[in-house]
Amino acid sequence: MSRIAPLSGFPEWLPAERVVEQQVLDTVRRVFELHGFASIETRAVEPLEQMLRKGEIDKEVYVLRRLHAESDEADAGLGLHFDLTVPFARYVLQNAGHLEFPFRRYQIQKVWRGERPQEGRFREFTQADIDVIGRDTLAFHHEVEVALVMAEVFRALPCPPAVILVNNRKLAEGFFLGAGATDAAAALRAIDKLDKIGPEKVAALLESDAGLTAEGAQKCLALAGIRSADVSFVAQVRALGVEHELLTEGLDELAAVIAAASARMPGAVVADLKIARGLDYYTGTVYETQLVGYESFGSVCSGGRYDSLASDGRTTYPGVGISLGVSRLLSVLIGRGLVTASRSVPTAVLVAVSDDDARGTSEDVAAALRARGISTEVAPSAAKFGKQIRHADRRGIPFVWFVSDDGTHSVKDIRSGDQVDADPTSWTPPAEDLVPVVALAQNEESTS
Amino acid sequence: MSRIAPLSGFPEWLPAERVVEQQVLDTVRRVFELHGFASIETRAVEPLEQMLRKGEIDKEVYVLRRLHAESDEADAGLGLHFDLTVPFARYVLQNAGHLEFPFRRYQIQKVWRGERPQEGRFREFTQADIDVIGRDTLAFHHEVEVALVMAEVFRALPCPPAVILVNNRKLAEGFFLGAGATDAAAALRAIDKLDKIGPEKVAALLESDAGLTAEGAQKCLALAGIRSADVSFVAQVRALGVEHELLTEGLDELAAVIAAASARMPGAVVADLKIARGLDYYTGTVYETQLVGYESFGSVCSGGRYDSLASDGRTTYPGVGISLGVSRLLSVLIGRGLVTASRSVPTAVLVAVSDDDARGTSEDVAAALRARGISTEVAPSAAKFGKQIRHADRRGIPFVWFVSDDGTHSVKDIRSGDQVDADPTSWTPPAEDLVPVVALAQNEESTS
Numbered sequence: 001m002s003r004i005a006p007l008s009g010f011p012e013w014l015p016a017e018r019v020v021e022q023q024v025l026d027t028v029r030r031v032f033e034l035h036g037f038a039s040i041e042t043r044a045v046e047p048l049e050q051m052l053r054k055g056e057i058d059k060e061v062y063v064l065r066r067l068h069a070e071s072d073e074a075d076a077g078l079g080l081h082f083d084l085t086v087p088f089a090r091y092v093l094q095n096a097g098h099l100e101f102p103f104r105r106y107q108i109q110k111v112w113r114g115e116r117p118q119e120g121r122f123r124e125f126t127q128a129d130i131d132v133i134g135r136d137t138l139a140f141h142h143e144v145e146v147a148l149v150m151a152e153v154f155r156a157l158p159c160p161p162a163v164i165l166v167n168n169r170k171l172a173e174g175f176f177l178g179a180g181a182t183d184a185a186a187a188l189r190a191i192d193k194l195d196k197i198g199p200e201k202v203a204a205l206l207e208s209d210a211g212l213t214a215e216g217a218q219k220c221l222a223l224a225g226i227r228s229a230d231v232s233f234v235a236q237v238r239a240l241g242v243e244h245e246l247l248t249e250g251l252d253e254l255a256a257v258i259a260a261a262s263a264r265m266p267g268a269v270v271a272d273l274k275i276a277r278g279l280d281y282y283t284g285t286v287y288e289t290q291l292v293g294y295e296s297f298g299s300v301c302s303g304g305r306y307d308s309l310a311s312d313g314r315t316t317y318p319g320v321g322i323s324l325g326v327s328r329l330l331s332v333l334i335g336r337g338l339v340t341a342s343r344s345v346p347t348a349v350l351v352a353v354s355d356d357d358a359r360g361t362s363e364d365v366a367a368a369l370r371a372r373g374i375s376t377e378v379a380p381s382a383a384k385f386g387k388q389i390r391h392a393d394r395r396g397i398p399f400v401w402f403v404s405d406d407g408t409h410s411v412k413d414i415r416s417g418d419q420v421d422a423d424p425t426s427w428t429p430p431a432e433d434l435v436p437v438v439a440l441a442q443n444e445e446s447t448s
Numbered sequence: 449m450s451r452i453a454p455l456s457g458f459p460e461w462l463p464a465e466r467v468v469e470q471q472v473l474d475t476v477r478r479v480f481e482l483h484g485f486a487s488i489e490t491r492a493v494e495p496l497e498q499m500l501r502k503g504e505i506d507k508e509v510y511v512l513r514r515l516h517a518e519s520d521e522a523d524a525g526l527g528l529h530f531d532l533t534v535p536f537a538r539y540v541l542q543n544a545g546h547l548e549f550p551f552r553r554y555q556i557q558k559v560w561r562g563e564r565p566q567e568g569r570f571r572e573f574t575q576a577d578i579d580v581i582g583r584d585t586l587a588f589h590h591e592v593e594v595a596l597v598m599a600e601v602f603r604a605l606p607c608p609p610a611v612i613l614v615n616n617r618k619l620a621e622g623f624f625l626g627a628g629a630t631d632a633a634a635a636l637r638a639i640d641k642l643d644k645i646g647p648e649k650v651a652a653l654l655e656s657d658a659g660l661t662a663e664g665a666q667k668c669l670a671l672a673g674i675r676s677a678d679v680s681f682v683a684q685v686r687a688l689g690v691e692h693e694l695l696t697e698g699l700d701e702l703a704a705v706i707a708a709a710s711a712r713m714p715g716a717v718v719a720d721l722k723i724a725r726g727l728d729y730y731t732g733t734v735y736e737t738q739l740v741g742y743e744s745f746g747s748v749c750s751g752g753r754y755d756s757l758a759s760d761g762r763t764t765y766p767g768v769g770i771s772l773g774v775s776r777l778l779s780v781l782i783g784r785g786l787v788t789a790s791r792s793v794p795t796a797v798l799v800a801v802s803d804d805d806a807r808g809t810s811e812d813v814a815a816a817l818r819a820r821g822i823s824t825e826v827a828p829s830a831a832k833f834g835k836q837i838r839h840a841d842r843r844g845i846p847f848v849w850f851v852s853d854d855g856t857h858s859v860k861d862i863r864s865g866d867q868v869d870a871d872p873t874s875w876t877p878p879a880e881d882l883v884p885v886v887a888l889a890q891n892e893e894s895t896s
Contacts, residue, residue: 004541004542007491007526010491012490013489014543014546015487015547015553018486018487018488018489019486019487021489022487034822035824036825036845037794041460041466041469043459043460044492044572045458060515060516061515062513062515063512063513063515064512065510065511065513066508066509067508067509067510094453094454099462100839102828104793112492124491139829142828345486345552346482346485360708363712370482375482376482377484380550380590394548
């Protein structure tokens with residue numbers, strides 16, 4: 001079992017890094033639940049035909065096979081889910097009779113894609129999704145809501161400032177059609193490549209694939225350049241002189257999102273009219289999120305509105321959702337050293353053991369501390385006290401507890417060396433030492 | 449996408465059931481962390497050769513293949529992990545230079561086995577493991593510790609009483625050898641079948657496979673019948689008149705576990721000398737756990753001591769660990785209706801909307817409540833108040849908040865109908881309504 005190397009694309013954290021991840025996940029969950037989203041989890045596998053419906057064969061799915069499988073195996077045709085949206089849509093259809101609509105759920109799970117790993121892009125990664133799904137109808141205000149919930153998540157996280165960029169599919173498609181496009185979807189795909197191939201090549205694609213004139217293509221590029229934190233984008237779009245019913249509808253919706261969001265959380269949500277979200281089947285508001293200063297990592301939080309998230313033929317379920325890429329976010333926070341944990345263990349107190357026969361006395365102290373919510377370990381051996389203190393120090397445990405031969409108790413802060421008499425039924429560590437603290441590193445804090 | 453059926457062996461919970469699962473997982477994590485166990489997670493996949501080392505080909509592993517894979521693919525030969533012990537051993541070897549020993553970790557993750565599904569046995573299930581792993585040596589007292597941590601978990605859970613059954617491999621092997629067995633491992637495998645095939649067939653196996661005489665086989669069966677909550681088992685074993693050095697060592701160890709456990713948590717840990725743990729490579733204490741009244745579900749929490757949990761050839765890492773089968777436990781608690789959640793949503797308050805233009809006022813109330821940790825939703829539409837109250841009722845939300853035209857606020861407990869004036873910056877629901885409460889159903893509580 002020698003020569004063990006990490007597997008590319010399958011990140012794992014050391015304990016102190018995992019403390020950061022736990023803190024991020026706890027914060028995400030707390031904010032989601034404060035907003036009344038209920039937790040669900042779906043199984044890791046879905047039937048392949050389910051995952052590949054709508055012809056999305058661009059996803060690199062991992063297919064399962066039992067090692068000792070017969071060829072006619074019932075669970076042949078299963079793959080690991082590549083997102084949480086497809087499984088959620090299936091869950092809603094399967095359990096619709098047991099759910100109340102609009103159904104608000106969050107889902108924090110790992111997903112798998114057999115893609116080429118690169119910075120911020122993994123084969124196994126964790127996503128944290130919220131969706132609101134209606135039966136037949138879903139009110140527009142939920143398109144404002146999910147963006148604000150995620151903005152609140154980012155404010156609660158130890159994290160560089162995040163900006164949620166919002167666009168609207170009706171706005172974009174209406175504009176393309178109004179500008180003369182014969183294929184609005186092709187225009188959207190072309191604009192989606194703007195950051196990769198630049199405006200000249202996009203203009204060529206708009207003409208060749210979307211049926212636009214050179215003038216129409218330039219208008220579309222001008223549209224993609226519009227970005228504003230307030231509703232001033234509306235006038236900028238109007239100034240381009242393109243008219244279309246769908247455009248008007250989209251402008252109204254996007255203006256409503258930006259007006260509500262800027263009133264409630266100024267600067268957190270910005271209209272950015274080049275956001276396209278590629279091949280995904282959104283029909284209204286779409287979202288992407290940039291970490292300020294780390295834009296090159298790509299979007300850490302994306303989503304949008306579907307008019308039909310799921311349908312069983314009789315009933316259609318419209319939805320709006322947004323998905324936080326937890327692993328990508330952590331690859332910035334941990335990978336760039338932006339965030340640190342104060343220690344790698346939950347333990348606040350190590351109870352020293354004076355000799356092996358007295359272990360029970362130390363266990364009593366530990367039980368008394370734990371009963372009041374203080375994470376406590378008993379020293380693994382009755383080594384010299386200096387060695388026991390070094391054991392605590394190496395693990396980052398801030399306090400060591402001693403019971404002397406005459407039965408008096410004292411606790412030592414091993415960072416300052418201060419040692420005071422203490423009662424295991426009443427002593428409490430300072431709040432900042434009770435659990436590991438996760439915070440932005442100092443240099444990051446001063447610049448943000 | 450019609451005709452959606454569940455996949456056998458891949459359990460999923462409805463939101464109210466997921467509340468139970470979350471409560472169980474939160475409790476498990478809290479107790480583990482109180483005892484100073486640090487969280488880690490490992491990737492879902494391991495190289496097949498890693499998982500199948502030691503020739504454990506009895507496990508039904510799911511192998512992965514990328515849908516668009518080339519035949520010479522780098523990630524060919526990966527499978528989903530079937531437990532958390534093999535990945536943990538690999539993690540320790542991979543990261544030994546970054547860990548402090550004895551290393552105490554917990555790991556709560558899903559695992560997969562392509563086995564035939566049956567009650568309490570799944571293809572995808574969640575395990576919650578603690579292990580203490582040393583470098584070169586590991587003190588015996590950790591074999592007491594991990595059992596007591598799990599006993600504390602069971603006491604903290606809404607759950608029927610659990611009994612952790614403990615045996616010792618040295619005791620069993622020493623006894624078999626002392627009774628004349630030529631193959632102690634074969635004797636262990638025979639005893640492991642006692643519940644399945646009965647004493648007569650086990651006796652025959654002990655003679656045919658383990659080389660025991662008829663008298664020796666009877667002594668082994670007598671050993672397997674010994675069970676005690678105190679150290680009285682020692683005298684019962686001695687009375688069988690078998691002598692062996694390893695037996696003496698094992699008796700001393702098991703007596704130490706039972707003495708310490710019965711002093712600290714009377715009745716939680718019991719010596720049961722038929723516990724064998726089959727093919728697993730334990731070398732000292734072994735554990736299984738029964739839920740009283742639900743023994744037929746099998747063990748919900750098992751583990752033991754390894755003298756070599758991992759080794760890189762130069763360094764050996766002994767360990768002791770115990771694994772809670774969360775999914776199996778939930779299949780009892782939820783499947784048998786023993787445990788219920790007070791509601792299926794985190795939401796404590798629904799803020800009514802008087803008309804769509806006043807949604808912002810309701811959002812302000814919600815924000816004020818959330819700022820004080822109260823999970824709050826705003827009604828999805830400005831329907832008649834009766835309909836908004838029914839929406840809360842169907843979702844189990846206990847309180848509905850109203851803002852009247854003159855700006856006065858009131859909150860209604862929709863169960864009692866009581867409505868009182870309230871201030872969103874200071875009103876708080878009763879503690880039992882703040883978050884969903886998970887508890888043993890009444891009929892179960894009265895019998896336990």
